[in-house]
Amino acid sequence: MREYKLVYLNKGISGSREKDIQKAESKINEMADQGWILQEITTPADGMGAMIGVFYKERKL
Numbered sequence: 415m416r417e418y419k420l421v422y423l424n425k426g427i428s429g430s431r432e433k434d435i436q437k438a439e440s441k442i443n444e445m446a447d448q449g450w451i452l453q454e455i456t457t458p459a460d461g462m463g464a465m466i467g468v469f470y471k472e473r474k475l
Contacts, residue, residue, distance in 0.1 A: 415472075415473045415475055416470045416471065416472060416473065417470060417471045417472075417473045418453075418468065418469070418470050419445075419450060419468075419469045419470070419471075420466055420467070420468055420469075421441060421445060421466065421467045421469060422441075422464045422465075422466060422467075423437065423438035423441045423442065423455065423464070423465040423466065423467045424437040424438045424441070424464055424465050425437075425464060434465070438455070438465050438467070441467065442467060445467065445469050449471055450469035450470065450471055451469060451470055451471065452467055452468070452469055453468045453469065453470055454467075454468040455467050455468075456468065
């Protein structure tokens with residue numbers, strides 16, 4: 415069974431797309447270090463705002 419977690423990847427918009435991407439990469443690596451696997455990244459339809467990462471972990475029953 416999978417356990418899912420939604421995580422803001424770039425809290426606090428910086429105004430620079432590069433800085434937003436760097437924040438997102440840092441958060442993805444942090445979650446991976448904790449054993450989470452990135453499934454998907456979602457962004458708002460208007461292209462502005464926070465990116466959200468969908469992560470999962472396999473759970474033992």
